[in-house]
Amino acid sequence: MGITPILTMTELKPVTDATPIKTPMLPDAQTVTAVEHFTDRLFSFRTTRPQSLRFRSGEFVMIGLVGDNGKPLLRAYSIASPSWDDELEFYSIKVQDGPLTSKLQHIQPGDQIILRPKPVGTLVHDALLPGKRIWFFATGTGFAPFASLLRDPETYEQYDEVIITHTCRDVAELEYGRRLVESLPDDPLIGELVGDKLKYYPTTTREQSPKMGRITTLLKDGTVFKDLGIDGINPDTDRAMVCGSMGLNTDLKEILESFGLREGANSDPAEYVVEKAFVG
Ligand SMILES: Cc1cc2nc3c(=O)[nH]c(=O)nc-3n(C[C@H](O)[C@H](O)[C@H](O)COP(=O)(O)OP(=O)(O)OC[C@H]3O[C@@H](n4cnc5c(N)ncnc54)[C@H](O)[C@@H]3O)c2cc1C
Numbered sequence: 001m002g003i004t005p006i007l008t009m010t011e012l013k014p015v016t017d018a019t020p021i022k023t024p025m026l027p028d029a030q031t032v033t034a035v036e037h038f039t040d041r042l043f044s045f046r047t048t049r050p051q052s053l054r055f056r057s058g059e060f061v062m063i064g065l066v067g068d069n070g071k072p073l074l075r076a077y078s079i080a081s082p083s084w085d086d087e088l089e090f091y092s093i094k095v096q097d098g099p100l101t102s103k104l105q106h107i108q109p110g111d112q113i114i115l116r117p118k119p120v121g122t123l124v125h126d127a128l129l130p131g132k133r134i135w136f137f138a139t140g141t142g143f144a145p146f147a148s149l150l151r152d153p154e155t156y157e158q159y160d161e162v163i164i165t166h167t168c169r170d171v172a173e174l175e176y177g178r179r180l181v182e183s184l185p186d187d188p189l190i191g192e193l194v195g196d197k198l199k200y201y202p203t204t205t206r207e208q209s210p211k212m213g214r215i216t217t218l219l220k221d222g223t224v225f226k227d228l229g230i231d232g233i234n235p236d237t238d239r240a241m242v243c244g245s246m247g248l249n250t251d252l253k254e255i256l257e258s259f260g261l262r263e264g265a266n267s268d269p270a271e272y273v274v275e276k277a278f279v280g
Helices: 141-149 154-159 171-186 215-220 224-226 246-259
Strands: 029-039 041-048 058-067 073-076 087-093 112-120 133-139 162-166 199-203 238-244 270-276
Touching: 041 171, 073 087, 073 141, 087 141, 087 224, 133 141, 141 162, 141 171, 141 238, 162 171, 171 199, 199 215, 199 224, 215 224, 215 238, 215 246, 238 246, 246 270
Parallel strands: 133 162, 133 238, 162 199, 238 270
Antiparallel strands: 029 041, 029 112, 041 087, 058 073, 058 112
């Protein structure tokens, strides 16, 4: 990835100095339109969308701010809004000593962020063969690509049943996803398509909640299937997308493969796909 010349970047100010400039001065600058904080570790924000940006729901882009050295400080972020939305939405962690998010967590409407308009990723419908039921397995901010896919009509047009599992440490960390899922049946645009196809399976690993435990444990001991009234995962009909930590992804791959699912890619669609929610 090339570094934008510093001369150009001087037009973007670090967020701490941000003035309320509403009109982006650079092709890669987008204006923040809304910010919502969920916990001391999680927030979401919306930005303007470059007119030229086309993406497939589930993909990620590089976004960031101007660092203290005047150079762009960019990180991969899943686009949490669906491909039809006029704006872009992101769902973010706050790492207190993280180079980007220690600053990004302070953005306000009117501030600018950098957005490189080159979407990529494997959590896309094109990377899966047709099926009847799709599983979205998320932990933490790994919910972000599914926030996009859950709002995409294609998800409900292609599948009879859509299951989203979301595992976090505490109940408050489920809030962004819970609210989104609960809003879908009444959504004026896709509510009718969603109908009764969507099943939501939130779990916590630390704080007491109605369903405790890691999703991998609950899959292995059959609890998920019993709770949802499903026989199991069948490679002829079930498709899956996974987005979590490295450990979660590795464990889920093993579980999905034990059911006979094979990993797919854009160039070679199969029964499941995986993406890291973060590195480290
Ligand atoms: C394909 C891809 C998509 C991503 N999408 C998102 C997204 O939609 N939302 C988002 O918040 N992050 C996402 N990330 C992570 C993101 O790129 C940054 O790592 C994150 O914004 C923190 O940046 P930082 O510079 O503050 O700290 P970094 O130096 O990047 O990270 C410091 C440490 O914080 C931890 N960490 C980083 N990100 C997370 C996270 N999301 N959840 C839990 N722990 C984390 C890790 O241990 C990491 O080593 C994604 C990463 C990848 C590879």
